[in-house]
Amino acid sequence: MPRIFREVITLRNFEFFEPTTIEDASNLLTQYNGKAKLLAGGTDLIIEMKARTATPEYVISLENIPGLVGIDYDEATGLRIGALTKMRTLEQDPTIRERYTALAEGAGEVGGVQIRHLATVGGNISHGSPAADTAAPLLALGAQVNIASADGERTVPIESFFLGPGQTVLETGEIVTGFECPPRGANEGSQYIKQKIREVMDLAFVGVASSAKTDNGAVSDVKIGLAAVAPTPLRATDAEAIVNGNSLTAELLEQAGTAASAQSSPISDLRCSAEHRREIVGVLTRRTLQAAADRAQG
Amino acid sequence: MSEYAVLGKRVTRVDALEKVTGAAQYGGDVHLPGMLHGKFVRSAHPHAKILNIDTSEAEKLPGVRAIVTQDDVESGRRVFATDKVLYLGEPIAAVAATDPDIAEEAADLIKIDYEVLPAVQDVMEAIEPDAPRLHSDDTKDSPARRAITAELRKLERDKSPADHSARIAELNTQLEATEDDVYYNISAETHSAAGDVEQGFAESDLVVEDTYVIPRVHQTYMEPHVSVADVESTGKVTVWASTQGPFAIRSGIAGTLGIPLNQINVVATTMGGGFGGRFGVALTHVPAVLLSQKTGRPVKIQMTREEEFTDGRPAPGCVIKLKTGVKNDGTILAREGLAFWDSGSVSGASIGSTIRLRGVYKFPHLKVDAYGVYTNKSGTAAYRAPGTPQVAFAGESQLDDIARKLDLDPVEFRLKNMRVEGDPVPAGPNEPKVGYKETLQAVADAVDWKNRTKGPNQGWGVAIGDWTNGCGPGGMFVSIHEDGSARIFHGSMDITGTDTALAQIVAEILTLSYEEVAITRGDTDSAPYATGSGGSVVTFTMGNTAKLAAEDTRRRLLELAAERLNTDVESLELKDGKVSTIEADPPKSIGFGELAAYSLSTTGGPIVGKGSFARKPSTPALAAQIAKVEIDPDTGRIKVLKMAASQDVGFAINPMAVEGQIEGGAVQGYAWATMEEMQYNEEGNVNPGFVDYRVPTTADLPTVESVIVEVEAPDGPFGAKGVGEPPITPTLATMANAVADAVGIRITELPMKPEKVVDALHGNGK
Amino acid sequence: MKKHPVSLTVNTDTYDLLIEPRKTLLATLRDTIGLTGTKEGCSTGDCGACTVIVDGKAVTSCMMLGVSANGKEITTVEGLASRDQLHPIQQAFMDKGGYQCGFCTPGFIVASKAFLDENPNATEAEIRHALGNNICRCTGYTKIIEAVMSAAEVMRNS
Ligand SMILES: Cc1cc2nc3c(=O)[nH]c(=O)nc-3n(C[C@H](O)[C@H](O)[C@H](O)COP(=O)(O)OP(=O)(O)OC[C@H]3O[C@@H](n4cnc5c(N)ncnc54)[C@H](O)[C@@H]3O)c2cc1C
Ligand code: FES
């Protein structure tokens, strides 16, 4: 495929809107269907526009819509995160660090500090990248995605949000407003690990998050999220079934790792081979499961 | 070095203030009134015939002011592709417009018709007879065939009565049998030998053979190429350029465009790094001049990071087949190396460095053959000790394996075989005064090598690399002002702190304080010629020049003072910015300021000392490094726990600057070993950006401990040697040797990405 | 294309601009306002040369639209020193030799300032992690980290 060399310094021209309600934003999206893009932190969109892989004629900023930023935790209803919450905020938030550790770790893996001051969790998920660093944690933490449009609201479990690389269930005019995760007790733990070369500023070769509850040595409620190893982020349900209700032994972890590898369907690309990815899924599944259980026990 | 007042001190660099406040002006910061912006039309294929270039649509676009192609280059030197493109991203035309976006849109409107040709990206495939060919007249004999031909020629020339006919017949048969033993796509070759390697291997107790593969990497200076050209109606050309060699750019533009040297002024702006990659003229300088000539307006061309990766001139990758023979007691006897350098589309890879496979060891028998190989990639250029990191990786990895096999300490083994002053250099002259052993010993001492300890999956690696700094001409003036302060004027580019070193030298000789000496870099119109800032030449060359200029100034000051104080020059000396009588009785002195004012108002005129320098013998320098690493055997990730680097710098004029060079070079070497590689598939370079071309960040490394070794260079200024290049040379092998020590795997193909480490461990049955 | 009125404070000055939405904050600072201390090394968020502080947070200005800076307060490298005194981080970069070519230096200094303002007691490991969005190709980072560590101490003591 012939490549075209671009000036990456500026973007194609576009018209810029700063609506102040979800309804207005949604209506603009519908009005300019196919030609408009939402702008959150811009760290995916501006890259795409510079590379001309996205050439929206209309860009709709979400920044001036109130209520999209913030983290709330309630022992009864659980966690709510606004879509426009920055990665840096998630990474540093005490509640998330303590109770939803994998998410703090995932957010902390995105780019570097400057990028995390811009990047939002809503953008990370809405972009639909299989390698998004908050995807595996949100899968492991049982997140629901809140979606709104001028026509109303709906909630979908994050498992069914992703359809393919860059594709999600969002319909014309729909906007992600936030995420909800069930409340978590002291006997629950989670971890996210990303396979990378550089310590910071690397995209995931593989990302794995695990969450578990412990009761008398046995783990339950286990959820494992995988990233960068299939067309979408996904749950390693077979591995979860293997460990659920059991106490973690080396043998069981080995089996879970193998099951997670089997459930992944990675590709080979310039970063590494599919075989390597599959192998690392096994390694990181074992490690994150063990860590989630250890953290659950305090 | 307490004997000096200013030299050897950790002074703040002369350009410190402008650099920490953002005031320094780099190429991209130059903005002229009425300036146009240039953009390239680049090849969409790695190898294709150009059937047609249609610029008509682009010309119609409002705001477009000029389009240039190879037709505009009268000398015919290749600036743009014409008949055939040889790599993805090769420039075919350039457009100037009133706005960068219009220029870009116009570039898109230029239609190129191609006939796509098969491309070759891999050196070992390129030398095969069925490989796509980039140029004609590109075959060369293999070393084996060369040996047969050489012997044949010798026998045929032999006038003695001996009958060689049987041997000649035999050789002719061999020649026929090796008819296919030629290499294709060859851009250049070099061959050297000393002793008789076959004999050496026969006498060896252990002979090891390996093939090493080193990837092409980009210098990755942080400022992409940029130039602003302004051609006046008189034809006078001014170019503001970020370049390592303003005078080389001037002659390059002159040669390519047929403009007299005195009609070209190159104003070298502050430069955002170069590392050898910023000497060429073709990338942006010549196209900007062409566009400015055509429009009569200033034109700026700034490459993007993506263009840097596709059309920069990176360091060549290579494949090295290496064989080394040793005695059981660790005496090295013989080495044979065959290297294929990936030159890209033009000749010029660093193949001359292949001889450095000899390292600094006493090889009685040595044979080195090297070929440059054309592939469908951009051409290459220098990168910090060009070619040496690659060959040191091969040579030092193999020695490490040998030490392990013979159960010898890798430091002791190297020390035992190192050359010292007076030893013959294989295929070279005898060693001058060198500090090889001292340098290796210094880094070993710094980490307490003998008592080193390690935990599970941890390992220590040691390696060395050698280099000889370059040398070139330079000129300089030193003026003394009426207040006694001094100013240096010269034309050499400073990147690493060389201006600071020059100011220190002049201050020392003139007994001024460092603060009393200011320094100005002139453009090529005003400053005397200075060799380019590459090859670790600046401190050596310009330092010697500064010494001459300061000494000339001193001579003038002494003469004037003798006149003024009614005494003779011999009884005077420079002290604390004054000229004083050596004998205290009667004590007499006169300040430089007073002398300068006196000279201005009498017949002396301004006090200007001049230094003009051509060359002196350079001295080899060694860098030695030790790293401690920890491997995660499941994920294959490598963590550096410790990195120590020593280097013989002759004399450290500014230790802070010297340490900076050592630290920077070692980290570049670490990156080449573990993460950097320009990746290619049949369509060309596939990682033209920082997402998949990874360079290390602060988070990847610990503090680099630098150890300065000072073994005086006989011809260096105050004993100094060039310091810029050696520190990158050992690190590739240092890292590989550390990994080998940690988990028992020998990785011969860089970079050691996690997948490679894990795969190697599996190969080892772990 | 419709230009947008944008009012922003850069260092101590307020600018009322009319800019095309496609101009990044970096382009706005360098080309429109003419503050060229902020550098462009990649234009893709990867190198940190373009780092500026927006409302107290360090960001890569090549990854932000100029129109998104409306109403915000921006600090660039030009705004760190007062008339007669360098910022302690600038002073430390000078004293410790924390730069060579200097192209990455504004970005490193600005990123360090934002980080130390929030984390005055940061450890070396934390600083190394926090500055990972910035690339320096010359120094090998040893002297940069030394400079930031010593500036942190000066800032703590004043
Ligand atoms: C240098 C660099 C490094 C990076 N490193 C990483 C990394 O390590 N890991 C990682 O996962 N990502 C990384 N990214 C990608 C990016 O930073 C993240 O995906 C980020 O979270 C995107 O969020 P944003 O707010 O910037 O999204 P934007 O760019 O604003 O938006 C992304 C996409 O989602 C859409 N969108 C945004 N918000 C919403 C919403 N609320 N509802 C519906 N659609 C919406 C936009 O229209 C756009 O198509 C990196 C990017 C850069 C530039
Ligand atoms: S120019 Fe913005 S991060 Fe490199």
Ligand code: FES
């Ligand atoms: S000093 Fe040159 S890039 Fe940092």
